[in-house]
Amino acid sequence: MKPGEKGFPRLISATRYSGLGIQAAWRNEAAFRQEAVLAIIGIPLALYLARDMTDFLFLSLPLLLLLLAELANSAIEAVVDRIGSEHHELSGRAKDMGSAVVFMAILIVCLSWITVVGAVYGVLWR
Numbered sequence: 001m002k003p004g005e006k007g008f009p010r011l012i013s014a015t016r017y018s019g020l021g022i023q024a025a026w027r028n029e030a031a032f033r034q035e036a037v038l039a040i041i042g043i044p045l046a047l048y049l050a051r052d053m054t055d056f057l058f059l060s061l062p063l064l065l066l067l068l069a070e071l072a073n074s075a076i077e078a079v080v081d082r083i084g085s086e087h088h089e090l091s092g093r094a095k096d097m098g099s100a101v102v103f104m105a106i107l108i109v110c111l112s113w114i115t116v117v118g119a120v121y122g123v124l125w126r
Helices: 007-028 030-049 053-083 089-120
Strands: none
Touching: 007 030, 007 053, 030 053, 030 089, 053 089
């Protein structure tokens, strides 16, 4: 964005840069592609399985959260890799924490899908 850009032009620029970030993740990150495909399949499936809007949100939002976590992790890894290739404790810690964010998002996806689908089909609660 240009310095001092405000209002609608800033929104247009920010949207463009966001799109470039998603394109970069798609091109360079296999995990992002896999999770994006999961979301592309999972969100329509959530619409089909959900009994109401709450179910739909509990199924679909964690999938978007997973994409967000993967984007953040990929950004952290790119910055750390840009700094240097030699091993440094802080670099390793940053990458491990980024990976942990993705892992926690995966747990949230699993928990929400097990809970909602279990409730819809009466498997977990009767």
